[in-house]
Amino acid sequence: MKIGLFFGSRSVEHEISIITAMQVVNAVDRTKYDVIPIYISKSGEWFTGSYLLDINNFKDLTKIPQKTSKIINLRLNYKNKLILETKGRFLTTQRIEIDVAFPVIHGTFGEDGKIQGLFEMLNVPYVGAGVTGSAIGMDKILMKDVFKSYNLPIVNYTWIKRKEWETDPDACISKIETTLKYPLFVKPANLGSSVGINKAKSKEELVEAIEVAKFYDRRIIIEESVENAREINCAVLGNNEPIASACEEVTTWKAFLDYDAKYISGQKGNTSPKRGGHIIPASLPDALTKSIQTLAVEAFKAIDCRGIARVDFLLDPATDRVYINEINTMPGALSYYLWSASGISFTKLIDNLINLALESFEDGERNITSIDTKVLLQNLGIGRAGKTL
Numbered sequence: 001m002k003i004g005l006f007f008g009s010r011s012v013e014h015e016i017s018i019i020t021a022m023q024v025v026n027a028v029d030r031t032k033y034d035v036i037p038i039y040i041s042k043s044g045e046w047f048t049g050s051y052l053l054d055i056n057n058f059k060d061l062t063k064i065p066q067k068t069s070k071i072i073n074l075r076l077n078y079k080n081k082l083i084l085e086t087k088g089r090f091l092t093t094q095r096i097e098i099d100v101a102f103p104v105i106h107g108t109f110g111e112d113g114k115i116q117g118l119f120e121m122l123n124v125p126y127v128g129a130g131v132t133g134s135a136i137g138m139d140k141i142l143m144k145d146v147f148k149s150y151n152l153p154i155v156n157y158t159w160i161k162r163k164e165w166e167t168d169p170d171a172c173i174s175k176i177e178t179t180l181k182y183p184l185f186v187k188p189a190n191l192g193s194s195v196g197i198n199k200a201k202s203k204e205e206l207v208e209a210i211e212v213a214k215f216y217d218r219r220i221i222i223e224e225s226v227e228n229a230r231e232i233n234c235a236v237l238g239n240n241e242p243i244a245s246a247c248e249e250v251t252t253w254k255a256f257l258d259y260d261a262k263y264i265s266g267q268k269g270n271t272s273p274k275r276g277g278h279i280i281p282a283s284l285p286d287a288l289t290k291s292i293q294t295l296a297v298e299a300f301k302a303i304d305c306r307g308i309a310r311v312d313f314l315l316d317p318a319t320d321r322v323y324i325n326e327i328n329t330m331p332g333a334l335s336y337y338l339w340s341a342s343g344i345s346f347t348k349l350i351d352n353l354i355n356l357a358l359e360s361f362e363d364g365e366r367n368i369t370s371i372d373t374k375v376l377l378q379n380l381g382i383g384r385a386g387k388t389l
Contacts, residue, residue, distance in 0.1 A: 244293035
């Protein structure tokens with residue numbers, strides 16, 4: 001079976017996507033799957049070729065166009081296989097068939113429903129959440145709204161538009177300070193990996209945080225902080241009957257886990273019991289662990305997610321109250337370290353995700369997408385006997 005591994009893309013999490021893709025390349029069962037790497041550059045160009053299977057070749061991204069074939073067209077054949085048409089270095093063309101799309105793009109243009117919509121239009125099976133789950137999971141404001149409607153525990157929040165801030169910042173500050181209490185976290189509505197996120201303990205810091213966040217998205221969410229919170233993460237796997245993984249606790253000397261700590265410092269993917277800022281499994285009472293796992297599955301279902309996700313929680317140490325912080329529908333490293341601690345190897349996790357993609361596709365094929373109707377003929381003025389009226 002040929003698997004198209006989509007990664008990179010026009011996202012501030014571009015490099016993170018490359019890392020996840022290379023982790024998949026190293027863990028996938030090559031006796032069952034032929035991996036076709038599809039790298040999307042920061043400018044939006046698509047490339048493929050074996051050169052993209054080695055992480056060392058991403059040290060200089062400018063060499064990729066010369067070492068690979070550029071994808072010039074995507075289409076579907078009658079067997080529901082995705083066809084990539086490429087143009088090589090010597091202007092030669094090639095057609096590559098793909099059975100299942102496996103996107104590991106983090107952030108915008110990959111985790112937000114856009115590429116999922118492309119796969120839906122092409123009618124090809126693909127790994128991970130669908131259009132709805134991806135879009136809601138990426139948008140922190142819609143995500144919180146959905147969780148709130150399901151009575152899931154979340155912190156108090158409000159949001160503003162970039163245009164509102166630039167037009168009347170005083171009104172925005174008044175809205176925030178009337179609704180919420182310091183300290184606050186300020187976040188772009190549609191980014192992950194802690195990019196553009198800052199903590200504000202005063203009006204001055206709030207202004208600075210908004211000024212940063214506005215460069216990443218047109219909408220900005222502001223949330224009350226849970227002071228001295230323990231950060232607990234739990235992954236979810238499945239379609240109609242999802243299951244929860246072991247929980248991890250993220251520990252760091254910083255006020256909150258930032259981009260550098262997650263990825264640049266090499267901490268993500270740590271599977272040791274206590275090393276590099278991660279404790280797996282988290283040291284929690286059994287009842288609290290089960291409660292968090294239940295909430296993770298409920299959050300997964302609430303946004304109509306499928307495939308895989310990681311749900312991040314904040315645990316108030318003073319009250320043991322748990323809050324859902326966010327859901328990541330394409331978590332870094334596919335959260336394999338949480339599944340390894342749950343008895344599912346990375347290789348098996350990839351296999352499960354591909355099977356879930358096929359299951360979801362087959363379920364979708366049951367839907368009626370067209371019906372025979374005479375409404376067009378009637379509107380064209382054609383009568384019952386096929387004659388013009």
